[in-house]
Amino acid sequence: MNRLLLNKVILVLSTLSALIGIGFLFWILATLSYKGVTSIHWSTFTKDLVEGGIRNLLVGQFTMALIATVIAVPLGMMAGIYLREYGHGSKLASIIRNLSDVMMSAPSIVIGVFVFALLVDPVGTYNGWAGAVALAIMMIPIIISTTDNMLALVPQELREAGIALGGSKHKIILQVVIKAAKVGITTGILLSFARIIGETAPLLFTSANNQFFTMDLSGQFPSLTVSIYNLATYPDEASRNLAWAASFILTMIVLLINLFGRFVIRNKK
Amino acid sequence: MAKEKAAKELVMNVKDFSFTYAGAPKPSLKKINLPVEKHKITAMIGPSGCGKSTLLRAMNRIHDLYPGNRYEGEINLYKEDGSIENILHLRKENDFIKLRQEVGMIFQKPTPFPMSIFDNVAYGLRLSGIKNKSELEGRVEKALKGAAIWDETKDRLKESALGMSGGQQQRLCIARAVALKPRVLLFDEPTSALDPISTSAIEELIAELKEEVSVVIVTHNMQQASRLSDYTAFMYLGDLIEYDKTEKIFLNPSNKLTEDYITGRFG
Amino acid sequence: MGGKLFRNFSFLSATLSFFILVGIFAVLFTYAQDAMHTFGLDFLFNEQWEPGEDDEGGIFGGYIPIVGTLLSTVIAMVIAVPIAMGIAIFLTEIASVKVAKPVSISIELLAAIPSIIYGMWGLFYFAPIVQKTVGGNGVGLLTAGIVLAIMIIPFMAAITRDSMNTTPPVLKESAYAMGATKFDVIKDVVMPYSKGGIIGSVILALGRALGETMAVAFLIGSVMHLPKHITDPTTSIPVLLANNFAEAEDLELSSMYYLALILFVVSFVVISLAKFYFFGRKQR
Numbered sequence: 001m002n003r004l005l006l007n008k009v010i011l012v013l014s015t016l017s018a019l020i021g022i023g024f025l026f027w028i029l030a031t032l033s034y035k036g037v038t039s040i041h042w043s044t045f046t047k048d049l050v051e052g053g054i055r056n057l058l059v060g061q062f063t064m065a066l067i068a069t070v071i072a073v074p075l076g077m078m079a080g081i082y083l084r085e086y087g088h089g090s091k092l093a094s095i096i097r098n099l100s101d102v103m104m105s106a107p108s109i110v111i112g113v114f115v116f117a118l119l120v121d122p123v124g125t126y127n128g129w130a131g132a133v134a135l136a137i138m139m140i141p142i143i144i145s146t147t148d149n150m151l152a153l154v155p156q157e158l159r160e161a162g163i164a165l166g167g168s169k170h171k172i173i174l175q176v177v178i179k180a181a182k183v184g185i186t187t188g189i190l191l192s193f194a195r196i197i198g199e200t201a202p203l204l205f206t207s208a209n210n211q212f213f214t215m216d217l218s219g220q221f222p223s224l225t226v227s228i229y230n231l232a233t234y235p236d237e238a239s240r241n242l243a244w245a246a247s248f249i250l251t252m253i254v255l256l257i258n259l260f261g262r263f264v265i266r267n268k269k
Numbered sequence: 270m271a272k273e274k275a276a277k278e279l280v281m282n283v284k285d286f287s288f289t290y291a292g293a294p295k296p297s298l299k300k301i302n303l304p305v306e307k308h309k310i311t312a313m314i315g316p317s318g319c320g321k322s323t324l325l326r327a328m329n330r331i332h333d334l335y336p337g338n339r340y341e342g343e344i345n346l347y348k349e350d351g352s353i354e355n356i357l358h359l360r361k362e363n364d365f366i367k368l369r370q371e372v373g374m375i376f377q378k379p380t381p382f383p384m385s386i387f388d389n390v391a392y393g394l395r396l397s398g399i400k401n402k403s404e405l406e407g408r409v410e411k412a413l414k415g416a417a418i419w420d421e422t423k424d425r426l427k428e429s430a431l432g433m434s435g436g437q438q439q440r441l442c443i444a445r446a447v448a449l450k451p452r453v454l455l456f457d458e459p460t461s462a463l464d465p466i467s468t469s470a471i472e473e474l475i476a477e478l479k480e481e482v483s484v485v486i487v488t489h490n491m492q493q494a495s496r497l498s499d500y501t502a503f504m505y506l507g508d509l510i511e512y513d514k515t516e517k518i519f520l521n522p523s524n525k526l527t528e529d530y531i532t533g534r535f536g
Numbered sequence: 537m538g539g540k541l542f543r544n545f546s547f548l549s550a551t552l553s554f555f556i557l558v559g560i561f562a563v564l565f566t567y568a569q570d571a572m573h574t575f576g577l578d579f580l581f582n583e584q585w586e587p588g589e590d591d592e593g594g595i596f597g598g599y600i601p602i603v604g605t606l607l608s609t610v611i612a613m614v615i616a617v618p619i620a621m622g623i624a625i626f627l628t629e630i631a632s633v634k635v636a637k638p639v640s641i642s643i644e645l646l647a648a649i650p651s652i653i654y655g656m657w658g659l660f661y662f663a664p665i666v667q668k669t670v671g672g673n674g675v676g677l678l679t680a681g682i683v684l685a686i687m688i689i690p691f692m693a694a695i696t697r698d699s700m701n702t703t704p705p706v707l708k709e710s711a712y713a714m715g716a717t718k719f720d721v722i723k724d725v726v727m728p729y730s731k732g733g734i735i736g737s738v739i740l741a742l743g744r745a746l747g748e749t750m751a752v753a754f755l756i757g758s759v760m761h762l763p764k765h766i767t768d769p770t771t772s773i774p775v776l777l778a779n780n781f782a783e784a785e786d787l788e789l790s791s792m793y794y795l796a797l798i799l800f801v802v803s804f805v806v807i808s809l810a811k812f813y814f815f816g817r818k819q820r
Contacts, residue, residue, distance in 0.1 A: 021623050
């Protein structure tokens with residue numbers, strides 16, 4: 001029977017696809033681990049880029065990502081609160097929701113160009129603030145959508161019960177609704193942090209890079225990802241190995257945050 | 270019961286049937302025995318969790334969509350050619366397909382597929398290999414007439430089935446099953462999601478259907494069972510407590526548990 | 537009082553995404569003015585990218601990076617769509633829960649890996665394989681397309697899986713109850729039911745492939761050269777921006793902004809399209 005054969009073929013092909021997907025994950029992780037672990041030394045963490053380490057790069061990347069989080073989380077959460085708690089059902093809220101989703105998928109390189117025009121060109125120098133702002137622009141829509149979705153899961157009765165007890169709307173949002181959605185929103189923040197910490201394109205011409213350790217955000221600022229891009233294309237073995245070490249560390253950070261985030265969701269649900 | 274045996278013509282027969290869900294420590298059905306008579310309506314009643322739907326879903330092996338369930342005993346299907354087949358022995362996908370085309374099923378909620386009314390009814394026919402357009406049209410019309418929904422649908426066969434009312438959708442699903450000319454139709458609480466008017470339309474339809482097919486219906490509406498069925502089986506906690514003619518079960522049950530359930534003392 | 541302030545602040549935050557989007561468009565449009573005035577729409581079809589003497593003037597056309605972007609995206613989509621669909625089908629319809637769970641997590645982790653890692657892995661491990669098996673010098677359109685595909689597959693598969701999972705089990709059961717095979721159920725029930733979400737996921741992945749920078753930057757070759765063969769090196773809009781934006785001045789810089797504007801507008805249209813398809817399902 002033809003139909004049965006077709007069925008078998010499709011099922012086999014689908015299973016193969018899954019195997020291919022898993023295969024690539026392990027292939028990538030295996031090569032990355034091998035190259036990374038063999039290239040990592042104690043000095044990788046204690047020295048700065050200028051001496052063949054990534055200490056300043058890690059500090060720089062985290063600094064920019066953290067500043068971006070500090071900018072994006074309050075703005076994104078407030079926007080999400082507006083969409084779900086105040087504007088819900090209104091035409092405006094639905095337009096903003098869609099625009100925010102579009103912004104979430106905007107090419108990251110374009111955001112880099114935009115921030116360059118806004119914060120680098122007028123100042124005349126690449127700077128860490130510009131890098132942080134570019135990352136924040138990437139992060140805001142993710143936080144908006146997480147907050148919006150998580151607040152949607154909070155049962156309406158909870159809000160009504162709060163109102164029935166005589167609470168004012170904003171107090172109930174802050175004291176009841178946000179608390180009820182806390183785990184989900186925290187997870188969303190973690191995952192979006194993992195997303196921006198690995199970004200390269202928005203930093204290329206905003207923070208650019210710095211070989212030295214610095215906390216001065218008004219000048220060129222060290223970036224782990226930009227350094228990987230530069231190092232990988234150098235011809236010498238030492239630079240390439242450092243790029244592998246940096247890539248391995250970056251991937252581990254991103255995957256651990258992801259696993260941690262998913263673990264949190266599963267255990268609190 | 271014994272003296273009637275000769276007069277009975279069976280279409281299915283469940284014998285010492287036990288069923289355990291994947292990963293469950295204890296069986297959900299224990300040594301069930303239930304004959305299904307040809308061209309009669311057999312109702313299964315009992316409180317929620319008694320296993321009546323589990324048993325029904327074993328009768329066309331729909332449980333097999335989810336791996337790891339365990340069967341014991343026999344569920345025999347009396348074929349048209351006089352042979353008897355224990356459907357628990359089926360292993361091949363092709364055999365499942367044949368079984369399900371012979372033993373159709375109607376679900377609790379209407380399940381129109383996201384396609385037109387015509388394509389919904391023609392779906393099973395096309396699966397069984399019928400491609401001829403005029404034959405399809407003929408059989409779809411016949412099925413829709415058989416499900417008493419032809420007048421409402423004949424002018425909108427090309428429209429999506431999702432636009433129909435709940436009661437119409439359920440009759441469409443019955444038409445879809447009837448189109449395959451099954452020998453047995455399994456109804457899993459077919460009216461529990463419907464309003465009273467749609468419910469009585471479906472009940473009427475099921476009563477008419479028994480001219481063509483044998484019906485097994487799971488319901489927790491006791492009036493429905495007493496109105497519709499020829500035989501009733503009362504199940505409780507995975508056991509079949511009592512099976513008899515419907516009048517007997519409702520007027521003079523032999524078992525105390527059955528009586529308590531019928532009179533509304535629990536459930 | 538506090539309530540009003542809170543509400544107003546949340547409203548302002550909400551409008552921020554609107555202002556950022558409009559801001560991006562306005563800034564790119566303004567800075568691209570020079571190039572737009574000088575080259576007009578011919579920019580789209582002109583292969584030349586030649587800076588003038590002492591960075592004065594010059595002739596700039598976006599044809600090569602535009603073609604490179606489109607071709608690498610097409611290659612990626614041709615490979616990614618069937619595989620991603622296969623993975624989603626495997627996860628929702630074939631695998632038991634025990635298998636589906638770890639595979640699902642792996643796919644999601646694969647989607648979380650930064651794109652620069654894909655680029656680097658592709659350059660050192662995948663490009664040599666392409667060079668050996670297909671020819672060329674390793675980096676080029678084909679390699680970029682394949683690695684781009686590997687990058688978008690998990691993303692596409694995850695969204696497709698989620699929308700396939702919205703098909704009510706009873707709907708599938710009722711198709712099986714009529715003698716359908718698994719593939720019949722997938723083709724006739726699951727796919728039509730989750731059509732909107734599936735098309736949406738494909739378009740979102742398309743948008744992602746169009747704008748991807750790092751995975752492609754390592755692999756496409758980064759030369760202003762119109763590819764004659766599938767293994768030829770060329771460039772794409774994001775890659776040209778990544779490598780040359782910082783050094784460009786005057787008219788060349790303005791041409792870069794012009795390219796960024798084109799990329800932004802195309803992505804905007806593509807993603808809005810995906811949103812449009814999502815609409816029916818996602819409204820709560």
